[in-house]
Amino acid sequence: MTQPQASKYLGKLLQTIPVGVVTVDSRGAVLACNRTASEILSLYGPEERLLDDEPLGMHVTDLFEDKERLTGVLAESFDGEPRAEVFVRTGADGPRHVQISVRRVPIGTDDGVGILVLQDVTERVEADKTLKRAVLDREFLTQSGAELSKSLDYQTTLATVSRLAVSYLCDWCTVNMVEPNGAITRATVAHVDPDKENLIGELHNSHPHDHGALTNVPRVLRSGEPELYAEIDRQLLEDTATSPEYLRIVTELGMQSCMIVPLIAHGETLGVATLVSSNSDRRYDHADLEIAGELARRAALQLYNARLFQAVDESRAKFANMARILQRSLLPPELPTMPGLDVAALYRPATDTLEVGGDFYDLFETGDGDWGVVMGDVQGHGAAAAATTALARYTLRANAMRLARPVHVLYQVNKALLAHSEDRFLSAAFAKVGLGKGADVTISCAGHPKPMVIRHEGRVESAGGEGMLLGLFAAPDLAEQTIELQPADAIVFYTDGITEAGAPRNMLGEEGFRQVLSRCMGMTAEQICASIDEVLLTWQTEKGHRDDCAVLVLRVTTEAERQSSEVEDRSSLL
Known part of the structure; x- marks a missing residue:
């Protein structure tokens, strides 16, 4: 096989291998890439430019989000220290996690070229994230069960529910309970910043819940089904605000994503918990809703038991008082x-x-x-x-x-x-x-x-x-x-x-x-x-x-x- 034939054969081979290959010069300019790299990076340039001295007109750091870290990896690789790290590339189909292995090859110019071998590890990264999340979720639910079981006092249990929610699932939380007369009352609130808990109280006072309103808490109370608001934008807040004061408070608290889950025990809807993320980096999904629902289920059972215990305790106190009164009547005053x-x-x-x-x-x-x-x-x-x-x-x-x-x-x-x-x-x-x-x-x-x-x-x-x-x-x-x-x-x-x-x-x-x-x-x-x-x-x-x-x-x-x-x-x- 002649040298031209070998080069052509090598070029075709590089175009078909299942890993991406990108060549860059010492300044990070992209010289060439194979078809797999083009697919990974969503680039649709020439298919066979592997060792060409003419750059493609882009810099390698433009391809990924963490430019500073990638620049450091390239510099160290050109100094003789091969590196392999994972970077994020966001395209039209969402973020991709790409593992980049960089090695300097002494060909072409005096500085040589950098060979970047790319592997799409998005599935592996997502699987790792899912596994880690499952472990954290399990630990949270285990801890929640232990915390909830510490007390049968009704008010203590309510406070524990909201405190647990803000420790893992949300930035602020309210728990509304249904009273025997059917009224909905705000039972407890919690915020990662305790100084803002008063704002939640103001929000409730300016927008009291009503069974007649087909929105939010009352709707979940009636249906017994959770509701997920994955993304809440400014327009939605303005459309649902009942007053300028309500909009002001919600804006100050922050409401980027929200879940409303019912508290159901033994077929009875006791109330609802509203969990809100005010962090722009966190959007709730159905996995979050599932964990919130499990917390609500455990909390509802404990609240149901606490309510029974409170009723029994009140009955005991009533009977004890009656016994004391009757006993006094049988003894000299x-x-x-x-x-x-x-x-x-x-x-x-x-x-x-x-x-x-x-x-x-x-x-x-x-x-x-x-x-x-x-x-x-x-x-x-x-x-x-x-x-x-x-x-x-x-x-x-x-x-x-x-x-x-x-x-x-x-x-x-x-x-x-x-x-x-x-x-x-x-x-x-x-x-x-x-x-x-x-x-x-x-x-x-x-x-x-x-x-x-x-x-x-x-x-x-x-x-x-x-x-x-x-x-x-x-x-x-x-x-x-x-x-x-x-x-x-x-x-x-x-x-x-x-x-x-x-x-x-x-x-x-x-x-x-x-x-x-x-x-x-x-x-x-x-x-x-x-x-x-x-x-x-x-x-x-x-x-x-x-x-x-x-x-x-x-x-x-x-x-x-x-x-x-x-x-x-x-x-x-x-």
Whole structure:
């Protein structure tokens, strides 16, 4: 093959190979290119000018967007350092990513020529971008799920939704919710620049959403379908602006692209999220809409759960308030003043129930100069227990007025329970207190813990006659015991919720309660209750607590305490 034949053969070969070849001189002027390069670069010049000294009339840097970087690559290549980098060429059919390998060849002029080998790597670059985007999207949705699940508070969840949106998907976001009356309210806003969040509020105020308007948010609420506004130009803003003020605010915020996605959970449209890009470099596409829709789906489920939790919480609060009101009606509104005695009470309901507790106490005059003291515990909780408590309390009061002995009073309570309260029973300690220099206390306990007596010298003992529960048998065995309280002695009536605090594993027990009371010598009745309450709180927090607790303390005052009280009373009258 002759040299001319070889050159011609080489020229045809270069025209048909599937890579682009461009030759440039040392100044970057394009000398020649093959057909593949012409197709890659959208050039339609001569097909066979590969080593011609006459340039094609263009500079290689005119072919790509990053002129400065390409100039550097050419300079380094002519200095002997081959380079391969990717550049963007934007043509009529959109941007193309072209990998350019540059090598200096010492032919032609003294400086030689630069051989640029071009490969269209647009598909590879786009695939890499798609993969990276998919990874970022997955990470975002994973993070979003974790953030949304942190709280069941409704307002906190709303704020989290908008905050997550601006962290990845948009420059600013609004969330509108549908109220029970059908009104659309702006629930939360967020902006990458917090200083502009007030502008979003102004925008809402100047353009309130209305179900009657067939645009934007109301339309998405009705249809349940997302809407994508890939590109929003000035003309569109002017056409949709409802006022010059609205246009001014939107212009200041920036609105280049927008997505409106519904918040749907369990078939109910709770609201919509509006995500806006104010960055001219970002235009939303259907892939963005898909991610926004997934965020909206997860947010809607969490908002639905938060709304349910809020409703349950409100119901619990309502029931708790009702239980407190009913419970107060079953206890003395305030303790009466007993001559020569210091009295105080403590009531702590169970920590895990909203129902009315079964524990109750009472302190009242019996009409014969004596006083009646009641501490009871009805089986169960709730309305039935409350009815039984009321029956027992008023039966006790009525019969204590006419019967002298505690056992006789308790027999009447037993009779009333059998007659009026099916499947309900209770334990009770009832005492008659006669006052003098001290106090004579006659106590009968029907299946109830005996009250504890704190003697003035520090000894703690139990007192009272033992007997059977009330409401189970027609003629329960009951007994009574009379004790005398001296000045500074105290008697503590209580329910088993005290001794069973911490059950089942770490129960305080009767002995533990005795130790608590042994440290109460010399305390007032109020101080004794406070000490017991402090112990209860500790056992509740550290060891568990599942029952109601009631305490009623009667302490005989000393002569010195009485005189001091009389002086204070006279001083208050002056």
